[in-house]
Amino acid sequence: MIDKIKESIAEAEAFEAHTKEEIEAFRIKYLGKKGVLNAYFAEFKNVPNEQKKAFGQVINQLKTTAEEKVNTLKEVLESKEEVKGIYGDLSRPGEPIAIGARHPISLVKNQIIDIFSRIGFNVSEGPEIEDDWHNFTALNLPEYHPARDMQDTFFIQTDPDILLRTHTSSVQVRYMENNQPPIRTISPGRVYRNEAISSRSHCFFHQVEGLYIDKDVSFADLKQTLQYFTTEMFGKSKIRLRPSYFPFTEPSAEVDVYWGLETEIDHRITKGTGWLEIMGCGMVDPNVLENCGIDSKIYSGFAFGMGIDRIAMLLHQIGDIRLLSENDVRFLEQFKSAL
Numbered sequence: 001m002i003d004k005i006k007e008s009i010a011e012a013e014a015f016e017a018h019t020k021e022e023i024e025a026f027r028i029k030y031l032g033k034k035g036v037l038n039a040y041f042a043e044f045k046n047v048p049n050e051q052k053k054a055f056g057q058v059i060n061q062l063k064t065t066a067e068e069k070v071n072t073l074k075e076v077l078e079s080k081e082e083v084k085g086i087y088g089d090l091s092r093p094g095e096p097i098a099i100g101a102r103h104p105i106s107l108v109k110n111q112i113i114d115i116f117s118r119i120g121f122n123v124s125e126g127p128e129i130e131d132d133w134h135n136f137t138a139l140n141l142p143e144y145h146p147a148r149d150m151q152d153t154f155f156i157q158t159d160p161d162i163l164l165r166t167h168t169s170s171v172q173v174r175y176m177e178n179n180q181p182p183i184r185t186i187s188p189g190r191v192y193r194n195e196a197i198s199s200r201s202h203c204f205f206h207q208v209e210g211l212y213i214d215k216d217v218s219f220a221d222l223k224q225t226l227q228y229f230t231t232e233m234f235g236k237s238k239i240r241l242r243p244s245y246f247p248f249t250e251p252s253a254e255v256d257v258y259w260g261l262e263t264e265i266d267h268r269i270t271k272g273t274g275w276l277e278i279m280g281c282g283m284v285d286p287n288v289l290e291n292c293g294i295d296s297k298i299y300s301g302f303a304f305g306m307g308i309d310r311i312a313m314l315l316h317q318i319g320d321i322r323l324l325s326e327n328d329v330r331f332l333e334q335f336k337s338a339l
């Protein structure tokens with residue numbers, strides 16, 4: 001019997017383990033309730049008295065050997081884990097770093113800025129929360145002017161003077177108040193209108209305002225600038241100007257660019273005509289110049305305001321305007337390759 005226990009001790013000493021599970025199995029095998037050690041203890045009563053001392057000694061030896069083995073194996077394993085924790089597995093392949101993508105609205109906005117900066121326009125900005133003067137009154141839309149209804153406005157409930165700007169034309173006013181001609185500026189930004197949300201329109205969208213004020217600026221200058229822009233932007237130069245009305249420009253026009261009808265999305269966004277309405281424009285009304293402190297007898301100019309969202313939808317073939325504001329990474333990731 002004593003020899004058998006000695007064998008167990010040798011076996012326990014020789015044991016090696018590489019995982020927590022192996023160590024635990026070892027502990028249960030030797031030190032568990034139904035383990036080797038308890039089995040030997042159960043034999044104790046059958047051992048003749050004169051051998052009891054020697055028997056007890058070897059059993060105790062087995063116990064300490066098994067316990068020490070468990071402890072040292074655990075320590076070795078833990079220290080290995082620590083080393084791994086700091087340096088990781090140095091032979092593992094590198095983790096790919098996820099690259100972000102620019103939002104299609106930013107892509108198109110940057111393109112527009114780039115095209116106009118080449119002909120001397122700078123970039124200006126104004127607040128999205130505006131007052132009545134900059135959004136309406138200075139733009140020839142006094143209180144009770146019916147054209148205020150052209151744009152359903154979000155007002156701040158407690159103060160009817162404060163609103164979310166309905167167009168970037170408010171930035172024109174701010175720019176003219178603070179700068180004298182010659183003025184050549186474009187103002188990109190978000191605008192808000194209280195409209196039903198659908199696949200074609202949203203209660204907020206994006207515009208780029210353009211303003212050119214100098215001596216002897218004519219409608220021909222406006223038309224030529226638009227021609228330059230559409231050719232650079234779309235690679236297409238077929239545009240049409242439809243007479244229109246804006247209180248702050250006279251004469252006024254709406255500009256369409258011929259896009260074509262190649263895809264289903266082209267059909268949807270151009271309502272089956274192939275023509276995309278990209279902006280409103282006109283010669284700045286002398287009243288507006290005067291409201292902003294510019295002498296309308298010396299200076300004249302043109303202004304335009306274009307929507308970015310629909311242009312982005314056509315250029316990137318996006319079928320639903322709501323995708324632009326849902327922040328779905330599966331959508332956004334698709335613009336990784338664009339600059």
Ligand code: PHE
Pocket residue numbers: 166167168169246249252279280281282303304305306
């Ligand atoms: N502000 C007009 C709109 O949002 C567009 C526009 C800008 C028209 C400048 C003429 C001149 O519809």
